[in-house]
Amino acid sequence: MSLLASLIQASTRFQQAMDQRPAAQASNNAETQTRPTEKAPEPAGSPGDDRFTPSGQSIDSLTSLKTRSLALGEYKQTVAQDLSFVRETLRHKLAEYNLHPATTVNVSKGENGKTQIDGSMPDEVKNKLAQDLNNNKGFQEAFSRLSVTEPTLSFMDNALKLNQAYGVSNSLLDSMVSENQQFNGLQDLVTRYDNLKRSASEQPIQAANSQRYAFNLNARA
Template identity: 60%
Template sequence: MSLLTSLIQASTRFQQSLEKRPAVNDAEGQKAKGMGSADLLQPAGPGDDRFTPSGASLGDASRLKSQKLPLADYKQTVGQDLAFIRETLRHKLAEYNLNPNSAISVNKNENGKIEVGGILAEETRTRIENDLNVNKSFEDAFSRLSVNEPTLHFMDNALKLNQAYGVNNSLLDTLVSENQQFNGLQDLVHRYDTLRRSAPTDQFEVAANRDSYAFNLNTRA
């Protein structure tokens, strides 16, 4: 009887050991699976090339860089020259007893001399041109305006399109420096002019004819 009891007990222990083994294997499998998942989810290190910034993230960075431009400051600078030129021309109209609403334009010829356009008597036109050509302040303001205004016009339009439609302008991104200290108006004008001269494209159409820039008074042009 004791032999039979011993056999039953041995059989029971053997069966229990068989039932426990899969559970151990499953636990080990789950542990291994968990370790594998942790490896997959492990953040990439600084030198890990598994992560590449998407075009969208790069575009957002460029857009943020452009939106930091102090456009209001640029407009104020250009506005000062615009106001000075406008008032000078108005004074000339009054000085020569011309209608204050007379439409006239100012540009530089191939020799760099200021020319005046509009319906004027030839003698009056010549006298006004002579006055403006000896006015150093007027000449300097006009020279600045001829380069600053087209560049500002381009940047303003590009930023408005960006904000309204999310359209990123690659040319604007190229002009803007990561360091805001190098994004002064003259810095941008210089880079814009350099790009225009080295790689003329349709994007530069606004400033392509910079040398023939004209200021118009009392006209919609």
């Protein structure tokens, strides 16, 4: 074969190789476009990892909606009216019997239902003061209401404070509160609380609550 023929043959092969190169590149690009994009792995603790998903439970969820909806402020205002009346009546009596305003007075109901007085005063004054209070209808009504409303309110207030501070729920409070807020008036709660105490009177915790109510004026802790 002549030198010229060899050069022509080599040139032809080179041209064929150059013509085939764009076709190969186009084929590779098509495969790249049709190939699905791989999803990057999620870092540990991402929302897709259930092991690190917070439960969403808070302290407030330990208290049911019905107990958190109690009108505790209104209950306190109602009880405060009777407290003020009883307190002012006793202070008036101390002044009437020329006793020091800071004299300790303890008022309670005896087994016969009569008002009893105890405190740092002569027995004669105690008897006269007790007689006056027993004849005071307004005082008797206010004191009778306090004997049931104040312990109930104190229990509810403490139970809610413990729940807010430590997340400690109280099954007794939950059971005495109605789902319907219309039936959660103070007197409704007082009645349920009293019934629950009676049904559980043998338990040590409830036995402490069953003690006779007493009102203390000017008492020192």
